[in-house]
Amino acid sequence: MWEVIKANQRKSWVLFSLMGTVLILLGFVIGASVSPEGGLIGLIIALAIWIIMSFVSYFSGDSIMLRMSGAQLVNHNVHPQLFNIVEEMKIASGMKHMPKVYIIPQEAPNAFATGIHQDQCAVAVTAGLLSRLNRDELQGVIAHEMSHIMNRDVLFMSFAGTLLGSIAIISQVFLRGTYYSSFSSRRYRSSSRNNQGDGVMLIIALAVAILAPVLTQLLYFAISRKREYLADASAVRLTRYPQGLASALEKISSSKLDLTTATKITAPLYIANPLKQKGKKLSDLTSTHPPISERVKILRGMQQGVNLNDYQVSFNKVKGQPELLIPATALKDKDPLSLRQGSSKKKGPISPTQQAREIGDLIRRVNDFLFISCACGLTIKLPANYNRSQVQCPRCQKKYHVQKE
Amino acid sequence: MIGLIVVLALLILAVISVVGIYNALVQLRNQVKNAWSQIDVQLKRRHDLIPNLVETAKGYMKHERETFETITQARSQAMGAQSVGDKAKSESALSGALNKFLLTVENYPDLKANQNFLSVQEELKSTENKIAFARQAYNDQVLFLNNKIQMFPSNLIANSFNFKQEEFFELEDEAQREVPEVKF
Structure with a gap:
């Protein structure tokens, strides 16, 4: 098992640095397209966004994921x-x-x-x-x-995910920015300085901004x-x-x-x-x-x-x-591990109403409902905020004392 | 002078490697102990669960005194076992008794529907699985340790510091190796 984890880590680093390079390239090209000396600044901004997002995902990625899923x-x-x-x-x-x-x-x-x-x-x-x-x-x-936990997949996928997110954000902002400013600034640009290098850089930046998210996404999915x-x-x-x-x-x-x-x-x-x-x-x-x-x-x-x-x-x-x-x-790993026999009975398709009831009960249990089974066969389900000390069975009128832990 | 340095260097190297091997052996021995305690916890849990199971089932199965007796006996025997080999033997006897008992349960549909019984059964089933998985982990560790004790050069150090090979936790025969068939 350990070899798998080690090999995974090695591979993860290679892919991770590949995606990181794409991000840095993206930042640099966008910066350079804005002004000739802007390459470095763009690169730094891109790195900053990535670092901040990685920090967030490292320290609270788990809870974010759990909260998002409900x-x-x-x-x-x-x-x-x-x-x-x-x-x-x-x-x-x-x-x-x-x-x-x-x-x-x-x-x-x-x-x-x-x-x-x-x-x-x-x-x-x-x-x-x-x-x-x-x-x-x-x-x-x-x-x-x-x-997934053992093979450190979660760690890798969350970091790769934030990297992917950073790339997507940066290229989106850039693409929208150029789209909206292309009309307003065209006159200003052509009159102030007719720099051909700028235009070439802009085209390169656009191409990278369009391709980068797609490429990294394919990598991520693979x-x-x-x-x-x-x-x-x-x-x-x-x-x-x-x-x-x-x-x-x-x-x-x-x-x-x-x-x-x-x-x-x-x-x-x-x-x-x-x-x-x-x-x-x-x-x-x-x-x-x-x-x-x-x-x-x-x-x-x-x-x-x-x-x-x-x-x-x-x-x-x-x-x-x-x-x-x-x-x-x-x-x-060629340990002759033999197969085990199945031990559970088949759970055949149950009727939709039965299934809905099971799921409903489970959700009630998750939400701290109190279950009281009445002698008449009815199960009384009380929500957590039920305050009275007694409850009456609606079918047989028997009274039950409500005990809360 | 040079000869002295070489001898000194070799001596230091030898000491370092002895210490390294010794520490590795200690670590392995502790891992075996730890893995064993994992099994022990689950075996104890099973012993605790059996009276529960018997109590729940008794009301329904009035004519199965013999089955209950076999289980109770197997349980007390298993609780008394000391060495790894003894434990393996008595625990597999207990597994066999439980197996038989759960087969008999099939004839009592009322019992099978009892909520209490179902939850005890689930706990028992899970404990059986945990024993199996813990055994798997324990045997892996024992294999590592025994290999280290037998192989050169660690065998020299193992022998002089009196490291002992550990027993595998093997269940008696293939049929009993299977987790008891618990039907839901």
């Missing part, structure tokens, strides 16, 4: 199974800290992990995911998310896709049960719901692309996640064993052409 911190009582599974995966991965567990009160099935700092990592899953998956499938999903495969491979190594993750992915992809709190920048952090409607028509190049059908096929193809090498073999078979997915040093 996730809520939960304890063991809200969903014991989820909690247990996270603890199991913590033991399996040998992580020192127990991640915090969040539930996103939404119906679309999805999950993500944050963890710029190892000791403050967190996993978040939606209520819709919990109601759809059985234990084995949920274990697969959690293992995938914990692998890395994001590779990391998804790698997280799948690590997840299977942890759970030793590829079928669980495979069928979880199938269930997630069969849902047509969009996660309303996800954005384009946060999308790569989720287990499956949360923006299905928008992402569907775009080509493979611009998608943040590999096609789910392919991921499932690779997982289902792992018949021999579950180590990283087995995943690579299955990956090559599905893709048709060998592409080195997992760092060569990690492929020495």
Whole structure:
């Protein structure tokens, strides 16, 4: 496992400096197009924007991500199974800290992990995911998310994300600025100094400003896709049960719901692309996640064993052409890890009303509702701000004492 | 003069490498201990859960006294075990007893629907998984340590400072190695 992390870090640095170079180039060219000596100033401004944004993302990226998604911190009582599974995966991965567990009160099935700092990592899953998956499938999903934390993907993706954001902001400001000022300043410019070098520089700057965000975005997406495969491979190594993750992915992809709190920048952090409607028509190049059908096929193809090498073999078979997915040093990992048998019963398709009820109950639990089951079979659900000390069952009129911790 | 410096340098080098290897061995031994305590925590948790499970099930399964007795016996035996080998043996016996018990539960649909029972069952299932994962981590660490103790040159230092090879935590046979089948 450690080889994967090391190789990831090396690769991350290469890509990171590549994107950084694009940003510096962008700043320089824009500065130079404004005035001949402005190159350096533009470069410094671009760097300043980047540094400030990196600071923000380093110190509060986790909480921003969690707040944006609307996730809520939960304890063991809200969903014991989820909690247990996270603890199991913590033991399996040998992580020192127990991640915090969040539930996103939404119906679309999805999950993500944050963890710029190892000791403050967190996993978040939606209520819709919990109601759809059985234990084995949920274990697969959690293992995938914990692998992102373990492989330092979260750290890298958030920094790459801010870099991408800085580039996008700078080029947007420049493009709009030149567009609006091109009419007003044309007369002034042509009369004051007829400098041809300025015009050439302006054209170069425009070209860079248009191309830079596109190029870095493609780069970002390419890395994001590779990391998804790698997280799948690590997840299977942890759970030793590829079928669980495979069928979880199938269930997630069969849902047509969009996660309303996800954005384009946060999308790569989720287990499956949360923006299905928008992402569907775009080509493979611009998608943040590999096609789910392919991921499932690779997982289902792992018949021999579950180590990283087995995943690579299955990956090559599905893709048709060998592409080195997992760092060569990690492929020495040839421990004969055998597959485990599935242990959970299949959770078949439940009726939409039943599912809506489960999700509703879960969201109520997240919001500290008090559940009292009456002898007549009715469950009374009291909101956290219910103040009276007694409650009467609406069906059988029996009275209950309300106990709050 | 030069000869003296060379000898001195070699001596210092030797001391440094001995210290380095010794520290690495200590670190490995501590990691093994830590991994073992992880397993121990989960085994204890399982022992704590079993009375709960039995209590919940008793009301529903009046004619299964034998099954309950086997479990209780296996539990007390497992709690008394000391060495790694003993523990492995008694714990796999306990797993077997639990397995059988959970198979019998299939015949009691009322029990299977009981909320209390379901939550105890979930805790038990999770503990089984945690034991399996902790065992995996422990055996990895033991392998590292034992390799270091056997291989040259660290074996010289390991022998002179009396580092001992640790036992693997292996469960008896393949069938019992499987986590007990818990149906939901």
